[in-house]
Amino acid sequence: MFVFIISCLTEEDLAAWPGSAGRLLEVSDSGPFKENKIEAGYFLQGCIRGDPDCEQDESPRHKVHLSYHIWVSQTEITQELWNNVMENPTSNEDNADSYLPLVNVTWFEMMELANSLSEQEGLEPCFDYIGQYLTPPEDCSGYRLPTEAEWEYLSRAGEYELYAGTSNSDDLWHISNSEGSIQNSCLHNKNNYQK
DSSP: OOOOOEEOOOHHHHHHSTTOGGGEEEOTTSOEEEEEEEOOEEEEESOOTTOTTOOGGGOSOEEEEEOSOEEEESSOOBHHHHHHHOSSOGGGGGGTTOOSBOOSOOHHHHHHHHHHHHHHTTOOOOBOTTSOBSSOGGGOOSEEOOOHHHHHHHHHTTOOOSBTTBSOGGGSOOTTTTTTSOOOTTSSOOOTTTO
16 A cells, blocks of 8 residues: 545635645655645545455446645655654654655554654644544545545546556556666656546
8 A cells, every 4th residue: 555645725725835836745755745736626436347356345437525735746656755754653664765755654653653644833732643534534634544535536637547547557657667676756657637
């Protein structure tokens, strides 16, 4: 599972945030944490016709409205970011300078990372420490993990392909074409929200 972190901010929040132009954030000493603004909108959530991996709870497709803009990290969270932000870097310690996607962390560890990033930026943390939202996602100004609907909206990027921006699995990294290794981000085709 690769993880992206998002932040839901209003236009007023963005205008008041120092250095918000372009939203290139400096997080600790880890280098730039680039985000893209994704506009609010409608999309069809659920399996598309022909999806061989469709689960029963992903049908029928239905219209979903995201009523707020979101900012999403341009790439997966990196091992370098994790090691620079977290006090106990654990399993990714050997790759402290790596731009490889973060792997082998739990959902709860990612919530801790999101809260730490929020606190460093002077934003309200979105999670309590037992894994519950403190506020509804659209009301939280800090970093958090995407909801299922947001994740699908981001992945589809206005397109209706089987995968993120394509129906051809060879356009994406997976176990059959990556030689069993984690690959750097952005080496394959980008979807419309990453361009």
